[in-house]
Amino acid sequence: MPCIFCQIVAGEAPCFRIHEDDLTLTFLDLFPVSRGHTLIIPKAHCQDLFEIEPGALGAVAQRSLSIAAAIRSALAPDGISVFQLNGAAAGQTVFHYHMHLIPRMQGDALEIHSRVRGEEEDLRQVAAMLTEALRD
Numbered sequence: 001m002p003c004i005f006c007q008i009v010a011g012e013a014p015c016f017r018i019h020e021d022d023l024t025l026t027f028l029d030l031f032p033v034s035r036g037h038t039l040i041i042p043k044a045h046c047q048d049l050f051e052i053e054p055g056a057l058g059a060v061a062q063r064s065l066s067i068a069a070a071i072r073s074a075l076a077p078d079g080i081s082v083f084q085l086n087g088a089a090a091g092q093t094v095f096h097y098h099m100h101l102i103p104r105m106q107g108d109a110l111e112i113h114s115r116v117r118g119e120e121e122d123l124r125q126v127a128a129m130l131t132e133a134l135r136d
């Protein structure tokens with residue numbers, strides 16, 4: 001069973017990419033809980049917190065600083081939830097380490113996953129907004 005996130009890293013599966021560097025890739029969750037729901041992953045495959053290399057973990061954490069700033073600047077949420085889930089029992093659904101950044105408005109239900117795929121055009125628009133905000 002190929003890993004969907006490794007396929008995205010390899011360019012073999014599409015994504016709405018926000019940012020890429022040597023160690024990390026940032027893209028939109030295709031099933032967003034809210035507009036701007038973003039994932040940051042290490043490029044090197046590791047399943048979860050128990051497998052990730054310290055350097056990769058640090059790279060993901062550092063990347064979250066600029067991504068969170070871009071989300072705040074582009075979408076002006078009231079808050080941003082950061083989630084990182086380890087194991088099916090914890091709600092992990094893709095077994096390649098990833099950090100969720102979920103913009104929240106006051107009163108939002110605190111969901112982590114959605115079953116509804118985002119609208120293609122809206123995902124494209126949000127990706128463009130976040131990419132642009134990262135440049136500022």
Ligand SMILES: [Zn+2]
Pocket residue numbers: 003004005006007044045046095096
């Ligand atoms: Zn993988």
